[in-house]
Amino acid sequence: MTEILVVDDSKVMREMIVACLRVGEDFTFTHAASGLEAIEKLALKAFDLVVLDLNMPDIGGFEVIEFIRGQDKLQRLPVLVVTTRGDEGSRVRALAAGASQFMTKPFTPDAILANVQSMLRLDAAGFHE
Template sequence: MPEVLVVDDSKVMRDMVVACLRPYPESHFTQASSGLEAIEQLSLKPYDLLVLDLNMPDIGGIEVVEFVRGQDHLRNLPIIIVTTRGDEASRERALQAGADRFMTKPFTPDSIQSAARTLLEKTPAEAPRG
């Protein structure tokens, strides 16, 4: 059963991501409303996927990605960035920090489901970034 951590300061957006990913077989979802809360959740139990916003009030998404990639036990955790920032600089920065996918809001349920499926079903070496 995949464990998915969804991080966004907007409850509506968190609920939307969960609703879009709910069809994925037997997933369990944990929600966090800030980067700090995400880091706390990541220390409590293992996750199979992290869906993360960039813009948060305390610790931003890029910093969370850098934290995850700096931890040996989290290094291979797949990360999907979902953000309102559609500029190329934000995309490049997120991918260079270690995000596996970069999606802009609004997104379609199919697009986030496809990204999650690809990342959950492939080993980290097989899952292309982008």
């Protein structure tokens, strides 16, 4: 079973992401409504992938990525950024911080599922961004 942490301050968006990823896959989901909650959950449980928004009220997505990449046991954890920030600067900053992939909202269900499946296949094969 694949464990995915979905981090977004919007409950509706978290539920939408889960609905898109639930199709035909053996995924289990944990929700986090803030960057701080995400960090707490990452410290307590192992995940196979993180879907992360950048805009959150306490600790932002960039800081969550930096936390993940700063932990030995999490350094290879795939991180898919899904955000409303469509500017090139945000994309470059997220990827430079260690995000594996970057998508903007709105997204299609097929696009997010394809990104997640691709990232998990690369991770299983030992390839990391």
